[in-house]
Amino acid sequence: MDHAEQQHLAGLPFYAPQGGEVALFTHAWRQRLPVLIKGPTGCGKTRFVEHMAARLGRPLVTVSCHDDLGAADLVGRHLIGPQGTEWHDGPLARAVRSGAICYLDEVVEARKDTTVVLHPLADDRRQLPIERTGEQLQAPPGFMLVISYNPGYQNLLKSLKPSTRQRFVALDFGYPDAATERAIVQAEAGVDAGVAAQLVHLAQGLRRLTGHDLEETASTRLLVMAARLSADGLPLRAACRAAIVDALTDDADTAAALAEVVEASL
Numbered sequence: 726m727d728h729a730e731q732q733h734l735a736g737l738p739f740y741a742p743q744g745g746e747v748a749l750f751t752h753a754w755r756q757r758l759p760v761l762i763k764g765p766t767g768c769g770k771t772r773f774v775e776h777m778a779a780r781l782g783r784p785l786v787t788v789s790c791h792d793d794l795g796a797a798d799l800v801g802r803h804l805i806g807p808q809g810t811e812w813h814d815g816p817l818a819r820a821v822r823s824g825a826i827c828y829l830d831e832v833v834e835a836r837k838d839t840t841v842v843l844h845p846l847a848d849d850r851r852q853l854p855i856e857r858t859g860e861q862l863q864a865p866p867g868f869m870l871v872i873s874y875n876p877g878y879q880n881l882l883k884s885l886k887p888s889t890r891q892r893f894v895a896l897d898f899g900y901p902d903a904a905t906e907r908a909i910v911q912a913e914a915g916v917d918a919g920v921a922a923q924l925v926h927l928a929q930g931l932r933r934l935t936g937h938d939l940e941e942t943a944s945t946r947l948l949v950m951a952a953r954l955s956a957d958g959l960p961l962r963a964a965c966r967a968a969i970v971d972a973l974t975d976d977a978d979t980a981a982a983l984a985e986v987v988e989a990s991l
């Protein structure tokens with residue numbers, strides 16, 4: 726990496742790569758292919774997309790999908806204004822018009838009718854039909870569709886149809902390796918290398934823990950939160966209790982088991 730490249734990276738949202746995802750995303754963007762990112766909560770999906778949008782110099786439009794989100798919420802709708810009814814672009818139409826990166830977070834939560842608008846946009850047509858106005862938007866070269874979901878929460882009713890997922894290049898995220906995760910905790914929370922190492926060691930112990938009804942395990946996000954509390958002066962044990970143990974479970978027995986791992990690794 727030359728000096729100019731380093732300076733450019735310094736101005737971007739901080740992202741520590743896990744593997745070849747930066748190169749892969751760049752290739753997909755240049756080839757106008759949409760990307761699907763799957764991975765557990767707090768592993769860096771959102772930060773990665775923020776980083777890549779800035780790195781590629783594209784505006785970013787993010788939509789957090791929920792079970793009430795339908796096609797009109799993405800594409801737009803007529804609203805009553807001072808001059809009568811007016812058309813208002815939804816975030817997806819705005820992203821297409823401006824050649825932005827459109828990031829649909831937790832896309833499996835959205836209503837089924839949203840896939841109808843995503844399909845022609847996600848294949849080589851790159852079109853967004855706006856049924857209500859009769860307009861057919863053609864996505865400019867800069868536009869890119871990115872979707873993410875957490876396979877852990879998934880049930881059969883909430884999976885993506887094969888016809889949807891086969892339109893996307895897939896990136897599978899996990900938690901970063903120990904050295905990368907230590908660097909992330911240090912950079913994000915401003916703690917010293919010793920504290921970062923203790924937290925990552927703890928996370929690895931927690932991630933090995935099986936046989937408890939944990940829906941998800943300790944994420945990089947939780948480590949960063951604990952580290953920030955510690956950097957602000959809270960003793961590390963108390964920080965881990967609040968940001969990790971009690972964040973992960975409501976069950977007293979499970980909390981006791983997690984607290985044991987904390988005691989053993991600090």
Ligand SMILES: Nc1ncnc2c1ncn2[C@@H]1O[C@H](COP(=O)(O)OP(=O)(O)OP(=O)(O)O)[C@@H](O)[C@H]1O
Nearest residue numbers: 739740741766767768769770771772913945946949
């Ligand atoms: N690779 C990374 N580089 C830099 N920071 C990271 C990285 N991975 C995780 N983080 C830190 O963890 C936090 C959570 O990451 P992020 O919000 O990207 O997770 P996510 O995968 O989008 O989670 P969710 O599925 O819950 O939305 C970030 O705010 C950042 O502090």
Ligand SMILES: [Mg+2]
Nearest residue numbers: 770771772830
């Ligand atoms: Mg996210």
